[in-house]
Amino acid sequence: MPQTSEKIAVIGIGDDGIGAASPTVRQRILDAQLVLGSDRALKLLPEECQAERRVLSADLEDVAAQLESVGSRRAVVLIFGDPMFYGLARYVTEKIGKDRFDVVPHVSSMQLAFARVMESWDEAYLTNLANHPLEAILERIRTAQKVGLFTSPAQPPNRVAEALLAKGIDYFHAYVCENLGARDERVTRGTLDEIAAQTFASLNVMILVRQPNAPDRPRDAIGRRLFGNPDEAFLHSKPKQGLTTSAEVRALALAQMDIAAGSIVWDIGAGSGSVSIEAAQIARDGAAYAVEMDPEDHGLIKQNAERFDVGNLIAVLGKAPDAFNDLPDPDAVFIAGGGREVARICTAAFERLRPGGRLVVNLIAINNLAELYEQMGAASHNCRVMMVNISEGADQLGRLSFESLKPSFLLSVVKP
Structure with missing residues (x-):
C-alpha cells in the first residue's frame, strides 16, 4: 500500500513562541521533522527542537511548492496570530487541499x-x-x-x-x-x-x-446614491441628452444583473457610463468595464467616473464585439441595444459570460425584443422579459397628473 502523507500542522504563535502553547501543540512542534516559518518565528523555537528548520518564501506560489515537497515527513508551519485570518493557511488550504492540513489558531493581532x-x-x-x-x-x-x-x-x-x-x-x-x-x-x-x-x-x-x-x-457627496442616481447627476454630450439609461430602468437592470462585491461587469455601449459607474460602486472589490465606440462619450465616461470617485471603472474605447478580446470574462453584462447588431453582440457577450452569470439587455424596439428573446431562450431556460412602463407624477394647475416615461423592455438571461 502507498504510504499516506502526514498532515501538515499550521500553528499560530505569538511573540512568546511556543511557551504559551498547550502541551499537545507544544509536543507536536517538538516531534516535527521539519519546521517552516519566517526567520523571526524560527528563532523562537527552543533548542530541544531537533527538526530541520526552513525559512518560508515570501512568494505564495513558492510557499505552496515548499509545502507540496514535504512528502511524508512530520511538518509544522509556524505563523504569527491566526493562520486563517488573512493568513497563509487560507491560501495553501485552497491551493493544495484542506485534507492535507491541521490548523491551530493563536490570538490574532487584530x-x-x-x-x-x-x-x-x-x-x-x-x-x-x-x-x-x-x-x-x-x-x-x-x-x-x-x-x-x-x-x-x-x-x-x-x-x-x-x-x-x-x-x-x-x-x-x-x-x-x-x-x-x-x-x-x-x-x-x-x-x-x-x-x-x-x-x-x-x-x-x-x-x-x-x-x-x-x-x-x-x-460634497450628500445625495449620491449607490445606484439609481438622477439622470442629471451624469455629464452627457448635448446632442445625445436623454439617451442615457434612465434612473428607474437603471435600478431595475442592476437588480437583474445580481452584482456581487467582487464581480466583473461589462457595460456595452456605455454612453455616458451611468450603468457602469453604479455597477462599479456595487462591485467595490471587482471592476466594471465600460465599452464605448464614440470617442466623445468615452471621454465623458472618464469624467463621470472621476466625478463619482469610482476607481474600479475601466473605460474601453472600441467597438463591440471586437473590444471584448482583451477583457476578463464577466459575471454580469449590460447592453443598451436598439440596432441591428444587438443580437450578434449579445451572442458574443453570452459566450464570454461565466457560468451562472447574467446578461441584461435594455431594448426599445419590440421587433428586436422578439428576435433576441427567441435567440436567448434557446441558449438558456432561464430567460425572462419585463416591460418597464413608468409614469411620474406632475403638478398641472394645482392638480396631480401623471406623465408617462418612454416605455422600454428589459431582457435578462442566466447562463447555465
Whole structure:
C-alpha cells in the first residue's frame, strides 16, 4: 500500500513562541521533522527542537511548492496570530487541499488590537492592505462604524490617514497598535491629522472608530446614491441628452444583473457610463468595464467616473464585439441595444459570460425584443422579459397628473 502523507500542522504563535502553547501543540512542534516559518518565528523555537528548520518564501506560489515537497515527513508551519485570518493557511488550504492540513489558531493581532482599545470587533470592517489597494476600500471605510486594518510597508498608518483626509473622511478616532504582544508594544490614539504626522513600527494594526453622530459621507457627496442616481447627476454630450439609461430602468437592470462585491461587469455601449459607474460602486472589490465606440462619450465616461470617485471603472474605447478580446470574462453584462447588431453582440457577450452569470439587455424596439428573446431562450431556460412602463407624477394647475416615461423592455438571461 502507498504510504499516506502526514498532515501538515499550521500553528499560530505569538511573540512568546511556543511557551504559551498547550502541551499537545507544544509536543507536536517538538516531534516535527521539519519546521517552516519566517526567520523571526524560527528563532523562537527552543533548542530541544531537533527538526530541520526552513525559512518560508515570501512568494505564495513558492510557499505552496515548499509545502507540496514535504512528502511524508512530520511538518509544522509556524505563523504569527491566526493562520486563517488573512493568513497563509487560507491560501495553501485552497491551493493544495484542506485534507492535507491541521490548523491551530493563536490570538490574532487584530483581536489583540481591539482588546487593547476596548472596542468590540464583531461588526467592524476588517481588511488587509497588503492584499487590497487603499483606494479600493475607501468607500467601505467611509460608511463603516469601525474599521480594522492590517497595514503594509507601502501603506502605513500615516498614509492611510492622509488618504482619508484627502477624501474628506475626517470623522474617525484612530488607534495604531504597534508590536502587539512584544515588550515594546505601544498603542497611539489620535485624530487622523495627528496620525498623519507620525511614523510607526512596521508591525502594526490600525483601528478607526467613527465619532458619534458623524455623517456617512463627505458633505460634497450628500445625495449620491449607490445606484439609481438622477439622470442629471451624469455629464452627457448635448446632442445625445436623454439617451442615457434612465434612473428607474437603471435600478431595475442592476437588480437583474445580481452584482456581487467582487464581480466583473461589462457595460456595452456605455454612453455616458451611468450603468457602469453604479455597477462599479456595487462591485467595490471587482471592476466594471465600460465599452464605448464614440470617442466623445468615452471621454465623458472618464469624467463621470472621476466625478463619482469610482476607481474600479475601466473605460474601453472600441467597438463591440471586437473590444471584448482583451477583457476578463464577466459575471454580469449590460447592453443598451436598439440596432441591428444587438443580437450578434449579445451572442458574443453570452459566450464570454461565466457560468451562472447574467446578461441584461435594455431594448426599445419590440421587433428586436422578439428576435433576441427567441435567440436567448434557446441558449438558456432561464430567460425572462419585463416591460418597464413608468409614469411620474406632475403638478398641472394645482392638480396631480401623471406623465408617462418612454416605455422600454428589459431582457435578462442566466447562463447555465
